[in-house]
Amino acid sequence: MSGALLGAAAEPAFARHETFHLRFGWLRKGFTAALSDPEAFSRPNATVELGVGKNMVNAIRYWCQAYKILETTPNEERPRMPHLTPSAFGRQLLDEDGWDPWLEDPASLWLLHWKLLGPKCMAPVWWTAFNLFVPEQFEEYQLTDLVVELTAAAGWKSVMESSVKKDVDCLLRTFGVRRTGRQTMDDLLDCPTRQLGLIAPAAGEARSWRFVTGPKPSLPSAIVAYACLDFMAGVGGKERTISVARLAGDPGAPGRAFRLTESNLYDILIEAAKSVPQMRVAEPAGLRQFIVNGDVEALRDQIINEYYRARQEQAA
Template sequence: MDSLLKPINPKKASFGRHETFALRYSWLTKGFMAFEKNKSIFSSDEATIELGVGKNMVNAIKYWLRASSMLLDTDEGLEASDLGKAIFTDKGGDPYLEDEATLWLIHWQLATNAELVTAWYWFFNCYHKAEFTSDDAAESLADFVRNNLTGKHSERTVKHEVSMILRMYCPSNSNAKAIEESLDSPLTSLKLVAAIDDQHFYRSYGNLQPSLPIELIGYAANEIFNQRQTETLPIADLMYGQKDGIALGSVFRLTESALLAKLEDLVKAYPNIFQINETAGVNQLYRQDSTTESLTFLRHYYQPTR
């Protein structure tokens, strides 16, 4: 089955497409609903009025909808994804982002879209420093780009992506403008990045993540099974990813024991779909039903009585 995951492709990478505008709380909802009413809204003169933002912000809203796979680029043009419809329509799971699970979902979509949000993919799948400065991370990202990607990428633009990631994920404790920006960036509530002492030294490491529901773990794991076209995944691969692959544990900043606990709970909830077994001394997650749609898990979470 198809997967929305887009692991690293040396020929397909994007930096700075957000036009320096971090994702804001209302943007995905406003943009998706406007697109559902008018498929050409983002190229329309009415976009600034309909969305209540300037032209550059219109482009940023479109970008974040594509980056989070709520809208997809197809041969016929831009289309709403089944995922976007499942979240943002009138009967969707959480159109106004009132449930933290939806923020985890948006985070997952960004961190696993290496084509459109390359720096996010790198930071959450490949960068394993628990404590770092913004300059350290920027240099490491620039090295990753030089060593793994083809084509020309402005080093200045590449390095600036780290600042954008920190703005979107790290609650601010400095000036009023930065605090206002962080309050308007929904992903800060996930607490995946924290500033230490000042805004130049940061911490991002594994935790228990009690607010991360197992249904989202099921959705994410099923997407990896689909993308890898396999029915067996070593749990170590789910934690850290294969080379340049998607690392579920790392994306959600789970500890190894926390990931295993989440997977054990997933198996208890869905014993007909998943099993954990040891093969040749390696703990592995098995998928027993390859016909299961990834969205099934999200529907169970958002609409448990249906």
Template sequence: MAYARHQSFYIRDRWFSKGLRAVKQNKRFFFDEFAFETIGLGKNMLESLKYWLLAFDVLEERTEEGQRVHVLSELGDILFDSDRLLQRNESLSILHYHLVRNKKDLSTVFDWYFNKYKETMVSKGDLFNSFSTWVSQNEMKEVSQNSLKRDIDCLIQFYTKVPDVNDPEDVLFCPFSKLSLMRSERSGERDDTIRKVTPEISTIGISSLYYVLLDYDRISEDRLISVDEIVNSDNLWGRVFNLTRNKVVEVLNSLTTHDKYPIEYIRTNNLDYVRVPAISSVDYIKGELLKG
């Protein structure tokens, strides 16, 4: 598990585009001593940007000819070609999913908050205490409380740092606030109240939800998955996007009429299942994003 690798910086507007373009031009960019000057960020910000690109699964580190380099993943290439400025909510939703999935074990606090933590409304202080308790129960080593606090602060800002409507040149907002997955409410002199929010389906995007479903590791060989699993399992719609069962069913109903890859409803042993087509999540989203 990993903590506070973001250097206390949530990802800012235009960072994603800058990072992808820099790696496209120079595989050794993030190993360059003066890369921060080239890209116009501070040294800690540059480390933060590298962290986010790795945690989003759009950047891969490998060794070529004895040197460490970075290359864009297949998903990174797709987003670079289709939406590197992250103007589409579908792109943000997919990257959010990769943070929550935490495949590279880089974004523990996101995995914990969306997959493990069940409370929908909590004070900021209690949120930190719950995370600290969970870490102490699941980590072999002691983790700095300051690191955990930075993770909680970053998590909240990641989804609540909205643009300043009075400043059209505001670049300090986080683009992921557009997903409306969390709200931070002032509570006078007490800690802010943090709420999980159920967004509108149109805010998340049906194509990104379909991507998440196709990317799920535990779909059976006959491509069946239960509706209950989609609602309640880690890394699926109910957990990742705070969706209710009614919202999940609404999306599934719409996917039965998908023009190219319709799903099929099946009822077995009094349980509702869907059968999904045998297409990879990357191949599917490539067609969806590049055609848009």
């Protein structure tokens, strides 16, 4: 069952980051390059134009696609080499007049994290860690073993354990730095998503880690509400009511992505609903429910647009 869930939610993409975790400025750099030239990443002078080495060019391309900033589009002249162009989401976020062109608002990192895990996810180790991995505290090998097991169950062929290990290592460096042991230069270079505080070193062995479950100070209620509506739109069809338990615990749900308990999520949605009359939280017979009055997708888009509009007005 878990293998089928992984196969439906993610692509068999492993170690495409060339061992480089996401770095500050990379998404903006990749977006700008693709905006001006849909073949920017495949040209011989890509290293010069992007100002990085060949492997980093590949890493920037991967992260931009994984975070849904860029997408492939048909290349009529060379069908075997599709263009890489900004997605609608990428333009909304990073255009000069977009929501947050320089990713200055921590909320944008939470939004990107949600997009990374969304379908089709190009980071199956990330998707597995947040949606199918049970332990709150774990050793690196445990996550590696589970991913290897699930890739086989999903019917993915030729997935090498060494590639999975690279992804597990990159995942952990994306969110934290090891407490002890020798650190590489790549460990010391900061990653923007570390400030999300989702995974941290655990007491004990150097390769022990823990998920940080509970309220997140930098996570706005509007982003959580957006993610809940996005999840509803993806799994609920035309349904306008969903249990908070599902939003907290289902694979692919916001509670999993943001490491929030059902109670955390319930409190956040109550707060979000205060400024959005089209949604409310109820508790009939002890069952916590999230209820939407109106079109779920339209409300989702309204909430995210209003959040960034308000932020821009505050900054003006």
